[in-house]
Amino acid sequence: MAIVNIPDKNLILKDAQEITEYLAKVGIDYERWDADSARVSPDATEAEILEAYAPEIEKLKTSGGYVTADVINIVPNTPNLDVMLNKFNREHWHDEDEIRFIVKGHGLFHIAPKDGDVVSIEMEAGDLIRVPRGTLHWFNLCGDRTVRAIRLFQDISGWTPFYTESGADANFQPLCFGVNFIPQAN
Ligand code: KMT
Numbered sequence: 001m002a003i004v005n006i007p008d009k010n011l012i013l014k015d016a017q018e019i020t021e022y023l024a025k026v027g028i029d030y031e032r033w034d035a036d037s038a039r040v041s042p043d044a045t046e047a048e049i050l051e052a053y054a055p056e057i058e059k060l061k062t063s064g065g066y067v068t069a070d071v072i073n074i075v076p077n078t079p080n081l082d083v084m085l086n087k088f089n090r091e092h093w094h095d096e097d098e099i100r101f102i103v104k105g106h107g108l109f110h111i112a113p114k115d116g117d118v119v120s121i122e123m124e125a126g127d128l129i130r131v132p133r134g135t136l137h138w139f140n141l142c143g144d145r146t147v148r149a150i151r152l153f154q155d156i157s158g159w160t161p162f163y164t165e166s167g168a169d170a171n172f173q174p175l176c177f178g179v180n181f182i183p184q185a186n
């Protein structure tokens with residue numbers, strides 16, 4: 001389950017319905033998909049992951065005009081990790097929707113709605129978001145420095161960011177609430 005934080009409101013949401021409703025009001029779709037490891041291992045190959053989630057992917061492709069899907073895989077020792085993260089962590093927008101379904105690890109999305117407070121969304125396995133084209137946002141990793149996510153694209157040329165250079169991203173700490181602590185055995 002995601003954790004949603006609106007720092008300017010001093011508000012943290014952890015309930016699926018509250019999260020879905022709050023995000024819908026700022027134009028962000030949030031869904032949970034079944035990500036049980038019985039379905040597919042989070043460490044499976046990219047082809048196996050895409051195959052396992054094919055029914056959901058096909059449905060989204062049809063409804064949203066997405067034409068390609070891939071799996072982005074970031075681990076702490078990914079070569080040139082900081083170069084990659086510096087592309088994600090500055091406020092930007094895309095000329096297409098940004099769809100991400102988390103298979104493994106965590107990711108912290110900040111969304112800057114046109115009207116309303118900046119929202120941070122800490123995502124874990126099973127969480128999907130759709131950030132509509134033109135929405136200002138930026139992205140950070142959490143303490144595990146790991147994320148594996150299915151991405152869908154409407155444009156076959158792939159990932160193209162347009163940077164605002166507003167500096168808004170510097171006003172928000174990339175704080176993850178779920179993974180900065182040593183996990184408890186359960
Ligand atoms: C973006 O455009 O913000 C991203 O692609 C974030 C990284 S995907 C896990």
Ligand code: NI
Nearest residue numbers: 092094098137
């Ligand atoms: Ni983006």
